Amino acid sequence: MxxxxxxxxxxxxxxxxxxxxxxxxxxxxxxxxxxxxxxxxxxxxxxxxxxxxxxxxxxxxxxxxxxxxxxxxxxxxxxxxxxxxxxxxxxxxxxxxxxxxxxxxxxxxxTRPGWEKVGPDFAHRVEGDDSDGKVVPLPLRGEVAPPDLSAGTEWALAQAVLHAEAPGLYASWMRALTRAGRAGGRLTLAAPSRFHAAYVQTHLTARLLDACRAVDDAVDEVVVITAS
Structure with a gap:
């Protein structure tokens, strides 16, 4: 929220x-x-x-x-x-x-691109958490927990790439995305809010696609929607 x-x-x-x-x-x-x-x-x-x-x-x-x-x-x-x-x-x-x-x-x-200069906790606090309306602080820079790779999907593996490249950006925007489906080379991810989905779709899809293609070169498109 x-x-x-x-x-x-x-x-x-x-x-x-x-x-x-x-x-x-x-x-x-x-x-x-x-x-x-x-x-x-x-x-x-x-x-x-x-x-x-x-x-x-x-x-x-x-x-x-x-x-x-x-x-x-x-x-x-x-x-x-x-x-x-x-x-x-x-x-x-x-x-x-x-x-x-x-x-x-x-x-x-x-002003969102400048929030990372303040810290990933700032980005998460300002955006909020749609799950229960409460603000949940993120770990400090350098202490962002790595993603769970147990699912073995292209998105789980891509998250590991994103976490390694930019842990703060990953914590603020990528970690909350979930795999909604795959149709051919099109991967659909779900974001927790309309603002979150719009920002990622506008500013970060190229980075998401690069990470996904690094683990599965059959992915040729990443779409971000709002979780239902």
């Missing part, structure tokens, strides 16, 4: 996780991306109302906070809206500033 609303028990920690994700992402990017992320982090920290899931602040105040002019504010806010990091919930009107909400799911999806 992806934690997309920082409310309820553990909300304070989840707020810090969102800010950490933005910071870790920015520090691995160029100056333009770093400045945009820093401006959003500062705006969130200073003015975001987490209880109401709302950012209601005028462009003049934002300009003062960011030490820029209002034209720059308009441009940067448009960038943030364009990538889905901020969502307009109510347009500005006479005597009333625009209101936004944080696009948490999009922020987490876009």
């Amino acid at each position: 992806l934690l997309t609303k920082p409310v309820g028990r553990g909300a304070a920690a989840r707020k810090y996780d969102i800010l950490t994700a933005l910071g870790a992402h920015a520090l691995g990017q160029g100056r333009g991306e770093q400045v945009l992320a820093l401006r959003l982090v500062t705006l969130i920290t200073a003015r975001y109302n987490w209880g109401r899931d709302e950012l209601a602040v005028g462009q003049r105040e934002i300009a003062r906070l960011w030490s820029v002019d209002e034209r720059t504010v308009k441009r940067e806010m448009a960038k943030l809206r364009g990538r889905g990091w901020l969502e307009l919930s109510r347009a500005a009107a006479r005597g009333r500033v625009a209101e936004y909400r944080l696009g948490i799911e999009r922020v987490l999806a876009d």
Whole structure:
């Protein structure tokens, strides 16, 4: 269960996780991306109302906070809206500033490649565990348990390859995948959530295919679905 609303028990920690994700992402990017992320982090920290899931602040105040002019504010806010990091919930009107909400799911999806810099436990904590809604901490980097090879399937053996190559990445994304079926050269894997499946299908299928082909060259396609 992806934690997309920082409310309820553990909300304070989840707020810090969102800010950490933005910071870790920015520090691995160029100056333009770093400045945009820093401006959003500062705006969130200073003015975001987490209880109401709302950012209601005028462009003049934002300009003062960011030490820029209002034209720059308009441009940067448009960038943030364009990538889905901020969502307009109510347009500005006479005597009333625009209101936004944080696009948490999009922020987490876009910053996911930087989570590994924080650690595999961070990735697992932010995404959560769909099985019972509880967060289960992962072992620390270098202490990721190897996969069980007893099934002897191509996926079991491929997991061993993935674990050896990148234990943190394996723990965060590959370990939770299960073998759903095989039809000819097509291997189907099941992920515990829609977000998990979408991320792996978009970013990691080439790596999965390479690992599977390393143990069974008859595999020519890997598909990731959501477990039913």
